[in-house]
Amino acid sequence: MVALNWKLVIDTQDAPALADFWAAALGYEVEDPGPLIGRLLAAGHLTEDAVTEHGGRRVFRGFAAIRHPEDPYDEVSGIGHGRRLLFQDVPEPKTAKNRLHIDVHSDPGGLDVLVARLETLGATRVRELDKGPAGHWWVMRDPEGNEFCAA
Incomplete structure (x- = not known):
């Protein structure tokens, strides 16, 4: 059996900032969705309100991801195909101990x-x-x- 690609999704209040922390903590790379965002905006498949800027780059509002630096990734989208953490903003604050x-x-x-x-x-x-x-x-x-x- 071949190992599966996976991602762990973490609910956040500030996805890009938490992605920066965990990338530095783990030695991972922050994914750069800028080229994909540019293509989606140009094609009319995405509106400006779905995008923000973080660290001088365009990112999807409320989302950020990091990937293991040795794992493959899609050069068009920047999305990793291996060990990956996805951070997504949610409206409610953290209220209890993590279960994972x-x-x-x-x-x-x-x-x-x-x-x-x-x-x-x-x-x-x-x-x-x-x-x-x-x-x-x-x-x-x-x-x-x-x-x-x-x-």
């Missing part, structure tokens, strides 16, 4: 460096967990309050 979260793993012995780097990107520490022989890790929050673990 990302674990970010450090190199052996590098947890302190990883946690410090994530904090410089906008993450916050919540609590440290000690799992005995399995080691310890930090429960953290991204800039929108979504929990994740650094191990």
Whole structure:
């Protein structure tokens, strides 16, 4: 059986900003939909109100995605065909603990460096967990309050 392409969709309040955080945290690339947006606008398939600007690029309003830098992607649309996170704005705020979260793993012995780097990107520490022989890790929050673990 061949591995499937997948994407994890994360509800947000500011999709482009959270995509920037997670791209930096994971070493992923932010997808650039600018060329696709240009074609869709020119063909009349998209209106200007569906588009905004972020980081000097045109993006779909309320959406942003990141992809693993080694995975294939469509050069016309910029959409990744492998490991991918899609961020989409939703009207309601986050109100409860995540039912699914990302674990970010450090190199052996590098947890302190990883946690410090994530904090410089906008993450916050919540609590440290000690799992005995399995080691310890930090429960953290991204800039929108979504929990994740650094191990």
